[in-house]
Amino acid sequence: MKLNRINNTFRNMTSGLVNKVVTLLLPFLIRTTLIKTVGMEYAGLNSLFSSILQVLNLTELGFSSAVVFSMYKPIAQNNTKQINALLAFYRKIYRTIGFIVLIIGILLLPILPKMVNGGYPKGINIYVLYVVYLINTVISYFLFAYKSAILNAHQRVDIASNILTITQGAMNIVQILVLLVFKNYYCYIIWMPVFTIINNLLTAHFTNKMFPQYHCEGKIDNEQLLDMKYKVGGLMVNKICLTTRNTFDSIFISAFLGLTVSAIYGNYYYIMTAVTGIVSVISSSMLAGIGNSIQTDSVEKNYNDLKKFNFLYMWLSGWCTICMLCLMQPFMIIWMGKENLFPFGVVILFCLYFYILKMGDMRSLYSEAAGLWWQNRYRAILESLANLILNFVMVKIWGIYGIISATLITLLLINFVGGSGIVFKYYFKNKKLTEFLKDHLFYFVITVGNAILTLYVINKIEISGIVGLFIKGVVCMVIPNIVYSIFYLTRKELKHYFQWLYEKLF
Known part of the structure; x- marks a missing residue:
């Protein structure tokens, strides 16, 4: 089956843009309300917990991308039996991952205070807050997150985007109202797991309705399992690389520079990621179409x-x-006012960060659609190690400038140049x-x-x-x-x- 790539891309882009407007505008209002009602340090805690749990999500090892990639060929061949076997495998793996993330997350509880330089707001229990964030993270693994693989592989990301627009939009509105009325951080975060459950249930319902032929049944053969292991191995390394770039920065800033600097950095980073998210709607909408094109075109x-x-x-x-x-x-x-600004030099670094990040997007699409994760493993390991070492060294010398500069160096030289070399060596040739x-x-x-x-x-x-x-x-x-x-x-x-x-x- 050859997908209608152009129509699907435009449909995905339209729903994705609507989703980004809602899921970026409302969190922007939430961050503003959070800072104004309970304080800047709470925004810093928000960034810290999110970063820690993104690191824990490394346990997922990239199985979702590997399963979606493995579905491109059977979809092109209308092989429903193989898709069902992949779906059953995916569900089993996700539930195992959920338990692992939960256990590791609990084991991190004793060292939470050491991740905050200068202390945290009085009268707050960071252990309770962290557990709520942890529960919100693991819920999807035990419910129906695996169903989204069907939508992604068929280039119907628009369905998941529309559901997320509704659920996250509703959650954000509730959270804003709670902050304005109660000015209580506990009341603010408790809604996250509630709406995560709703999002999973709605995704499962619409996926079953659109693709009733797919069920979790059967087993993948040994050859496909071996191929999956190689791809997951490469994906694991690549995901570690992505996580060290995006989340360890916040952890380093919190540990070395404090929650206030972390919150100000988070404000700038939020603007950059908002623009990144809107632009990336285009690339993410094209991924399944490019995967189908690789299977059917020269x-x-x-x-x-x-x-x-x-x-x-x-x-x-x-x-x-x-x-x-x-x-x-x-x-x-x-x-945020002049008192909560970084110097203009930091703005220049953020702009370079954004542009260099975007330089690799289209090339990455073809690399991912061709399944070149294993071939990228050494490049990703080198980028991760270089980024961590440079972060540790440069934050002590140049502070916030050092954190961003470390990311720029590894992103340009190792990720973009090195990653481009790999896709041209193994796919385009x-x-x-x-x-x-x-x-x-x-x-x-x-x-x-x-x-x-x-x-x-x-x-x-x-x-x-x-x-x-x-x-x-x-x-x-x-x-x-x-x-x-x-x-x-x-x-x-x-x-x-x-x-x-x-x-x-x-």
């Missing part, structure tokens, strides 16, 4: 698609980078890695020049407050895209895109 066709997708994606990512550079600090002044890297260098140089020009114009605007932010936003809408249009007008990728669009419309 390598050369997929390489040409990569160049076309990457060109458009980096235009969008570059524009978002420029907007963050020009608007993040003015927004933070309105949101066309010796065009240099061409791919040159394209990115060109996009980066244009984006840097574009950013300097736009920032120069923005700095001439002396109007502050919400009106000033709006005017600067309009400038960021116009100038960067004019500059990109001038420099990209002759790019063949743009011509291919317009040709493709014309064929689809007419």
